[in-house]
Amino acid sequence: MRGGRSFRSYIGLGLTQELIGLLARELEKPEVTPAKLFYAQLVKQYLLGHYREHVEIEQLGELIHRSPNYTTALFKEVFGQSPIRYMHQLRLHEPAVCCSTPA
Numbered sequence: 001m002r003g004g005r006s007f008r009s010y011i012g013l014g015l016t017q018e019l020i021g022l023l024a025r026e027l028e029k030p031e032v033t034p035a036k037l038f039y040a041q042l043v044k045q046y047l048l049g050h051y052r053e054h055v056e057i058e059q060l061g062e063l064i065h066r067s068p069n070y071t072t073a074l075f076k077e078v079f080g081q082s083p084i085r086y087m088h089q090l091r092l093h094e095p096a097v098c099c100s101t102p103a
Contacts, residue, residue, distance in 0.1 A: 032077065032078055036074055036077065036078060037078060039064045039066070039071075039074055040074055040075050040077075040078035040079060042063060042064055043060050043063060043064060043071060043074075043075050043083055044075075044079065044086070046060065046063055047060075047083060047086060047087050047090065048090065051087045051090040051091055051094075052091070055083075055084075055087060057071060057072055057083065057084070060072075060075075060083055071083070
């Protein structure tokens with residue numbers, strides 16, 4: 001607000017409009033419904049228990065009685081990644097089992 005007094009009202013109005021625009025954008029973001037969260041959690045729990053096995057997207061869809069495409073999109077919407085990518089991360093983060101014999 002260092003400019004002349006004549007511009008202060010325009011600057012203040014511009015800043016106010018920008019803040020309202022940012023707030024409106026945040027309010028438009030869709031929330032995850034409780035049903036979607038429930039189904040995504042079911043898939044996640046299944047993957048936590050079966051990540052060492054071969055898991056097909058069709059299996060995950062059958063688990064929640066939805067199509068494989070819907071299941072993948074739902075999981076990605078809730079957790080930000082596909083179920084297969086999540087399963088791969090679980091495999092990568094599994095602690096290595098040491099198979100050495102005592103000396």
